[in-house]
Amino acid sequence: QVQLVESGGGLVQAGGSLRLSCSCAASGRTFSYYAMGWFRPAPGKEREFVAAISRSGGSTSYGDSVKGRFTISRDNGKNTVYLQMNTLKPEDTAVYYCAASGGRSIVTSRRDYNYWGQGTQVTVSP
Numbered sequence: 001q002v003q004l005v006e007s008g009g010g011l012v013q014a015g016g017s018l019r020l021s022c023s024c025a026a027s028g029r030t031f032s033y034y035a036m037g038w039f040r041p042a043p044g045k046e047r048e049f050v051a052a053i054s055r056s057g058g059s060t061s062y063g064d065s066v067k068g069r070f071t072i073s074r075d076n077g078k079n080t081v082y083l084q085m086n087t088l089k090p091e092d093t094a095v096y097y098c099a100a101s102g103g104r105s106i107v108t109s110r111r112d113y114n115y116w117g118q119g120t121q122v123t124v125s126p
Helices: none
Strands: 002-007 010-013 018-026 034-042 045-053 060-062 070-075 080-085 094-102 120-125
Touching (some): 002 094, 018 034, 018 120, 034 070, 034 080, 045 080, 060 070
Antiparallel strands (some): 002 018, 034 094, 045 060, 070 080
């Protein structure tokens, strides 16, 4: 069983920055067993892919709308994955969900994630 808890959301002006954190508690497996990702709802989509990171942290992938502005990272010693969000835009406003996928290298499809957090709200004002 895996429990994910997001934090770091809030209200920020356009052009500002936020850093989201996702703390992972897993029974039976170490945090490094899981590829991790971030998603957010989008119009016409259940959850839009934002970013993903491999189990070791050596590989990352980003959705087109956030490339060059967001950075995903992880600290396996702290069982935590981060999403640094820079140059935020009003269209980035959403609930951001952390997700874990067991045993895979890097995962970009929502359907391949086994575990989800409750989400953290990010609001970007114009």
